[in-house]
Amino acid sequence: MSGSIPVSSSIEPQPPAAAPRPARSESPGARAWRRFRRNRLGFVSLVLFAGMVILSLFAEVLANDRPLLVRFNGDFYFPMVNDYPEQVFGGDFRTPADYLDPFIKDRITKDGNWAIYAPIPYGSRTLNYFAKEPNPSAPNRDNLLGTDERGRDLLAQLIYGFRVSVLFGLALTVVGVALGVLTGAVQGYFGGKTDLAFQRFIEIWGSMPELYLLIIFSAVFAPSVALLLILLSLFGWMGLSDYVRAEFLRNRQMDYVRAARALGVGNGRIMWKHILPNSMTPVVTFLPFRMSAAILALTSLDFLGLGVPPGTPSLGELLSQGKTNLDAWWISISTFAVLVVTLLLLTFMGDALRDALDPRKADA
Amino acid sequence: MTAPLLQVQGLRVAFGGKEVVHGVDFTIAPREKLALVGESGSGKTVTALSLLGLVQNAQVTGSARFAGERDGAERDLLALPERDLMAVRGREIAMIFQEPMTALNPLYTVGDQIAEVLQLKEGLNARQAWQAAVDALAACGIPDPERRAAVYPHQLSGGQRQRAMIAMALAGRPRLLLADEPTTALDVTLRGQILDLLGEVQQHNGMAILLITHDLNLVRKFADRVAVMENGHLVEQGSVAEVFANPQHSYTRKLIDSRPVRDVVEAAAAQAPVMRASGVEVSYPVPLPGFRGWFRKGRFVAVRNAAFSIDPGRTLGVVGESGSGKSTLALAALGLLPHAGDLDVAGTRWGPDATKNKAIRRVVQVVFQDPFSSLSPRMTVEEIVGEGLLVHEPALALADRRERVVRALAEVGLGEEQFPGLLQRYPHEFSGGQRQRLAIARALIVQPQLLVLDEPTSALDVTIQKQVLRLLQRLQREKGLSYLLITHDVDVIRAMAHDVVVMKDGDILEAGTVAQVMDAPRQDYTRTLVAAAS
Numbered sequence A: 001m002s003g004s005i006p007v008s009s010s011i012e013p014q015p016p017a018a019a020p021r022p023a024r025s026e027s028p029g030a031r032a033w034r035r036f037r038r039n040r041l042g043f044v045s046l047v048l049f050a051g052m053v054i055l056s057l058f059a060e061v062l063a064n065d066r067p068l069l070v071r072f073n074g075d076f077y078f079p080m081v082n083d084y085p086e087q088v089f090g091g092d093f094r095t096p097a098d099y100l101d102p103f104i105k106d107r108i109t110k111d112g113n114w115a116i117y118a119p120i121p122y123g124s125r126t127l128n129y130f131a132k133e134p135n136p137s138a139p140n141r142d143n144l145l146g147t148d149e150r151g152r153d154l155l156a157q158l159i160y161g162f163r164v165s166v167l168f169g170l171a172l173t174v175v176g177v178a179l180g181v182l183t184g185a186v187q188g189y190f191g192g193k194t195d196l197a198f199q200r201f202i203e204i205w206g207s208m209p210e211l212y213l214l215i216i217f218s219a220v221f222a223p224s225v226a227l228l229l230i231l232l233s234l235f236g237w238m239g240l241s242d243y244v245r246a247e248f249l250r251n252r253q254m255d256y257v258r259a260a261r262a263l264g265v266g267n268g269r270i271m272w273k274h275i276l277p278n279s280m281t282p283v284v285t286f287l288p289f290r291m292s293a294a295i296l297a298l299t300s301l302d303f304l305g306l307g308v309p310p311g312t313p314s315l316g317e318l319l320s321q322g323k324t325n326l327d328a329w330w331i332s333i334s335t336f337a338v339l340v341v342t343l344l345l346l347t348f349m350g351d352a353l354r355d356a357l358d359p360r361k362a363d364a
Numbered sequence B: 001m002t003a004p005l006l007q008v009q010g011l012r013v014a015f016g017g018k019e020v021v022h023g024v025d026f027t028i029a030p031r032e033k034l035a036l037v038g039e040s041g042s043g044k045t046v047t048a049l050s051l052l053g054l055v056q057n058a059q060v061t062g063s064a065r066f067a068g069e070r071d072g073a074e075r076d077l078l079a080l081p082e083r084d085l086m087a088v089r090g091r092e093i094a095m096i097f098q099e100p101m102t103a104l105n106p107l108y109t110v111g112d113q114i115a116e117v118l119q120l121k122e123g124l125n126a127r128q129a130w131q132a133a134v135d136a137l138a139a140c141g142i143p144d145p146e147r148r149a150a151v152y153p154h155q156l157s158g159g160q161r162q163r164a165m166i167a168m169a170l171a172g173r174p175r176l177l178l179a180d181e182p183t184t185a186l187d188v189t190l191r192g193q194i195l196d197l198l199g200e201v202q203q204h205n206g207m208a209i210l211l212i213t214h215d216l217n218l219v220r221k222f223a224d225r226v227a228v229m230e231n232g233h234l235v236e237q238g239s240v241a242e243v244f245a246n247p248q249h250s251y252t253r254k255l256i257d258s259r260p261v262r263d264v265v266e267a268a269a270a271q272a273p274v275m276r277a278s279g280v281e282v283s284y285p286v287p288l289p290g291f292r293g294w295f296r297k298g299r300f301v302a303v304r305n306a307a308f309s310i311d312p313g314r315t316l317g318v319v320g321e322s323g324s325g326k327s328t329l330a331l332a333a334l335g336l337l338p339h340a341g342d343l344d345v346a347g348t349r350w351g352p353d354a355t356k357n358k359a360i361r362r363v364v365q366v367v368f369q370d371p372f373s374s375l376s377p378r379m380t381v382e383e384i385v386g387e388g389l390l391v392h393e394p395a396l397a398l399a400d401r402r403e404r405v406v407r408a409l410a411e412v413g414l415g416e417e418q419f420p421g422l423l424q425r426y427p428h429e430f431s432g433g434q435r436q437r438l439a440i441a442r443a444l445i446v447q448p449q450l451l452v453l454d455e456p457t458s459a460l461d462v463t464i465q466k467q468v469l470r471l472l473q474r475l476q477r478e479k480g481l482s483y484l485l486i487t488h489d490v491d492v493i494r495a496m497a498h499d500v501v502v503m504k505d506g507d508i509l510e511a512g513t514v515a516q517v518m519d520a521p522r523q524d525y526t527r528t529l530v531a532a533a534s
Helices: A028-038 A038-056 A102-109 A154-190 A192-206 A210-220 A223-236 A238-251 A255-263 A267-278 A280-304 A315-324 A327-359 B044-051 B082-088 B109-120 B124-138 B143-147 B158-170 B188-205 B216-223 B240-245 B250-256 B326-333 B354-361 B381-392 B398-411 B431-444 B460-480 B491-495 B515-520 B524-533
Strands: A069-072 A075-077 A114-115 B006-015 B017-028 B033-037 B058-067 B074-076 B093-096 B176-180 B208-213 B225-230 B233-241 B275-287 B297-310 B315-319 B340-345 B364-367 B448-456 B483-485 B498-505 B507-513
Touching: A028 A267, A028 A327, A028 B326, A038 A154, A038 A280, A038 B233, A069 B250, A075 B176, A114 B315, A154 A192, A154 A238, A154 A267, A154 A280, A154 A327, A192 A238, A192 B006, A192 B082, A210 B082, A223 B176, A238 A267, A238 A280, A255 B381, A255 B431, A255 B460, A267 A280, A267 B074, A267 B340, A280 A327, A315 A327, A315 B431, A327 B208, B006 B044, B006 B225, B006 B491, B017 B044, B017 B233, B017 B460, B033 B216, B044 B058, B044 B208, B093 B158, B093 B233, B093 B364, B109 B124, B109 B143, B109 B431, B109 B483, B124 B143, B143 B340, B176 B188, B188 B208, B188 B524, B208 B216, B225 B240, B225 B250, B225 B340, B225 B354, B233 B250, B250 B460, B275 B326, B275 B354, B297 B315, B297 B326, B297 B498, B297 B507, B315 B326, B315 B491, B340 B448, B354 B364, B354 B381, B364 B507, B381 B398, B381 B431, B398 B431, B431 B448, B431 B460, B460 B483, B483 B491, B491 B524, B498 B524, B507 B515
Parallel strands: B033 B208, B033 B225, B093 B176, B176 B208, B315 B483, B315 B498, B364 B448, B448 B483
Antiparallel strands: A069 A075, A069 A114, B006 B017, B006 B058, B058 B074, B225 B233, B275 B297, B275 B340, B498 B507
């Protein structure tokens, strides 16, 4: 390891005896990152996953039923961002143009006009009224992975569904971690009666039947991603809170905390600056696993029909379609593959992260 | 000279290609007491453990010829297969460890653990083994052995646990006992007793002892011969009298010379004291047993009716054994524990009001014992040392603050020239002594008048201990600092203190100037304490 010296060297360097050392010091975080990068499987997983997420963030460019750019009769049009009536392109109606309509397609691509379509010319909700096969249709030239039972392109569904899942997982993880760290920190740092009261509250809160509450709430309120996020967050922080509490309980009696208190450092700063950075190991280690659990939770709820509002692209809903249309193998197999790859990448990242942060593992 | 019991030649131990013991040769004659001395990291424990094949993941080379008693044949311990080695362990060579609490299994009674050894090694039946275990405990000076054999390790006191472990090690009647820092975890008054016990059983059983220690006092009192280790090399060996009278190697001289030296000045008296305490009492709530414990908590009084005062430029040494309440007193003096009674710092009393206390916190600062837990591993040197300024002089500009940090570091002897990029380094890059310097710099930066030193050198090797004490003495002379020095080490008290307070079980037994208390102690307890250290 670059900057380290034996923990207690028997001869302490005195001012004249300068020990040659590299100039840059490595922070514990930088060390963990270096160790993480050395784990090839974990690092490749991170790169792949990040690539997939970034690609899915540009899903509108990848899969869209509207052309990205149209040149028609000497003018530029941006159907991706603006609505244009069909009349603009020589149609009969004032309704928005359907760019999959062979007539419109013909108008905007002939006679010196041109249009740039997305690589996948279907959006997440696009119903292709001009399909040549009954729904669900098997993979063909028009729909690379086939269509679902309503005639929507499966590949577009998967891209948008992956994005929803990952963003939802990310949001749920962030909210859960923030709540978990906050509550854990308060319990662990103040201890005593605060801790006692909070622990009892967690016991009561934790014994509420989460799934039934979800069912009841999805019946009472209009289902939405935000509602799901709130409901799942309300129960998702408890597991992490216990770990953070234990870390804070341990770290608050370390001498460096005592020294900070003796210096007159305030409670908030001690928690934030002294204890929290030293208590983050379980939090960081669990991040990928929490995220895969969140994705799985959303998928399961969608599968049961308790999740996102109908029409939203979702992996769980696709799985449920796959179950109803067992003969349409392309639905279940491709959705299943996306889900497995996502969860597997997250698990590999989690394993690598755990090893990188494990103080007992040698550096080599 | 008789044939050696154990002859070690060219012993090398390496972990993953990194050698930590570089070719060590020594012999132990039957009935000989050899001390292996060195500082932490010198490889002394690894040397001993590797003889019994107890070091994991290590490549051990060399030879260790051991003359077994049972068959008279000489065997190379390092070449023995694990099966044969198991027969040697406990029966021919036994080992005792530093910390008896972790070396004894907490789930079995002491008697069971000793009886198990006897059943395995001596082939006794259960009843015989139990009786032999009771006898072994009795032989190791445990009173009421029938009853003590039936208790669990945590129910014994520290000294009794160590005795029980010795009894267990001796149960197989080994010819060689490896004693790894057998007294380090014990209080000073117990150390002598355990050493006496080891000496007795050594005489009685006619065995040899390899004593591994860093404590030269112990070596002088106990061993016949001494071998000095430094960084995996055996630099010197010889009879104790010879080596101590006429050390050949510079490292040995340095070790022998590492006793702290008194270099303090008497401060000008007749100024208002920095800290004055009278009738200070600190207590902890403890759970009560049974039904009563549901409604009330008991009280454990850790410090009772403490009174002292510290004048500017002077050091008050608080000496006592573990559990005497001296560290609790230190925390109370820092305002970190609620207490009853009067405890004034420069005329102001600690109160419940945090903002009012903040002014006092500037006056009293602290240096803790363990330099590894007293610095946050996730903060840089600049953040650690500069934090006090953030609290007490928040208006200070970044550049000024940095300059003050550099100055404080220079005062404790840390500078850019030895550590390029010093301010941005993290604590794990520094050795124990250097970390302790960082901790002192953190305390000094707010320009306190009083430093509470809680065992400031106990976790350090002897040679580094001397350097840190010298630094503290210099700072006191230059800045007129007062120290409240908490320690169990009488040598440190002699070197540092002007006034001394002796604590036992929460009470102040004796107080006075260092000369009065150390040279003419009035209490028996103080006398034992002083005698044990010399």
